[in-house]
Amino acid sequence: MNEYVKIKGMGYATAQRRVNNTDFTWLDTSDEWITSRTGINSRYVTETENTSDLALRAAVSAIEDAGIDKRDIDTIIVATFTPDMLTPSVASILQAKLGLNDCPIMAFDLNSACTGFVMAFQTVSAFIQTGRTKTALIVGAETLSKVMDWHDRGTCVLFGDGAGAFICTNQGTQHVASHFANSRGDLEDVLSAEGLKLQDISDAQPLTSGTLKMQGQAVFRFAVDAISDGIRQVIEKSGLTLDQIDYIIPHQANLRIIAHVASKMKIPQEKFITNLERFGNTSAASIPIAMAEAKANGILKEGQRIIMVGFGAGLTWAGSTVEL
Numbered sequence: 001m002n003e004y005v006k007i008k009g010m011g012y013a014t015a016q017r018r019v020n021n022t023d024f025t026w027l028d029t030s031d032e033w034i035t036s037r038t039g040i041n042s043r044y045v046t047e048t049e050n051t052s053d054l055a056l057r058a059a060v061s062a063i064e065d066a067g068i069d070k071r072d073i074d075t076i077i078v079a080t081f082t083p084d085m086l087t088p089s090v091a092s093i094l095q096a097k098l099g100l101n102d103c104p105i106m107a108f109d110l111n112s113a114c115t116g117f118v119m120a121f122q123t124v125s126a127f128i129q130t131g132r133t134k135t136a137l138i139v140g141a142e143t144l145s146k147v148m149d150w151h152d153r154g155t156c157v158l159f160g161d162g163a164g165a166f167i168c169t170n171q172g173t174q175h176v177a178s179h180f181a182n183s184r185g186d187l188e189d190v191l192s193a194e195g196l197k198l199q200d201i202s203d204a205q206p207l208t209s210g211t212l213k214m215q216g217q218a219v220f221r222f223a224v225d226a227i228s229d230g231i232r233q234v235i236e237k238s239g240l241t242l243d244q245i246d247y248i249i250p251h252q253a254n255l256r257i258i259a260h261v262a263s264k265m266k267i268p269q270e271k272f273i274t275n276l277e278r279f280g281n282t283s284a285a286s287i288p289i290a291m292a293e294a295k296a297n298g299i300l301k302e303g304q305r306i307i308m309v310g311f312g313a314g315l316t317w318a319g320s321t322v323e324l
């Protein structure tokens with residue numbers, strides 16, 4: 001079913017410290033290996049800011065871009081699997097940091113790993129459709145550096161910290177969205193993280209638990225199928241053709257994954273917006289960061305039709321089409 005939702009504003013925040021491929025001096029790796037296998041040149045890692053701090057900066061920027069009164073926000077959803085603490089939610093902490101304690105707000109976090117932001121968009125779109133929500137702040141925010149084993153070269157070079165945010169409203173009826181989501185809970189071992197710990201990456205010690213564990217090649221194969229499936233499903237549900245889509249914003253994990261999808265589905269690679277070269281994989285934050293950056297750079301414009309498509313731990317995958 002198609003739903004009406006307007007993305008009125010977008011914003012993003014990068015973490016404080018830029019880490020280039022050549023900075024991994026303690027690892028048996030190289031700039032050449034990381035660049036050729038992933039397309040990633042650098043990523044940003046937090047020094048003092050936690051997930052809610054990055055979420056706050058992205059949210060403030062999205063509110064500014066939307067030109068709304070922040071007191072109109074009635075719903076806050078934060079997609080994350082690296083919250084500040086187990087409870088309260090980052091969404092509630094964010095409400096307080098935005099100075100909205102006296103506003104009636106439904107605030108909660110949503111964890112669907114790297115697919116989380118697309119799930120948050122779908123959730124808010126449904127709330128808007130029913131009239132439950134009028135103005136929502138949705139954020140994808142992660143401090144993945146807390147769950148990295150900084151001695152596992154197969155994972156730690158891939159990820160970064162950051163946040164991206166949208167203001168979604170019920171304004172107008174022309175902004176149609178169609179959605180698809182799926183999950184394979186039996187594949188939990190392929191990509192999982194047990195717990196949350198802050199680490200100083202300059203003095204990182206080997207960790208034995210609580211870190212992100214990944215079977216890279218299995219995730220790679222899954223990702224190519226998941227992105228292709230997500231695109232196909234939302235196209236079918238929307239009644240559009242791929243030619244009518246201006247841009248696809250995939251989860252920013254690996255350029256080779258995106259290239260495989262493009263070649264398999266015969267979609268020109270220019271149709272895929274990417275910024276993982278500079279940000280790495282920021283999990284739930286990757287799609288809104290890529291979109292907010294593309295909007296700020298004048299690439300995404302009012303009236304365009306786009307597809308957001310994500311995949312991640314669960315394993316989960318989801319896609320949405322939306323008219324900007």
Ligand code: UT7
Nearest residue numbers: 028029030033037038114153154157216217219220253254
């Ligand atoms: O949000 C979802 C998150 N995850 C993903 O999207 C990950 C999807 N998977 C991938 O992106 C790729 O599988 C990786 C980038 C993780 C790995 O690339 P690959 O081409 O699949 O490499 P591989 O796992 O087959 O490893 C090839 C070799 C191995 O050495 P041996 O066994 O051939 O001697 C690895 O130990 O590369 C080695 N290797 C590295 N070498 C230098 C693994 N990581 C590194 C590294 N630097 N950072």
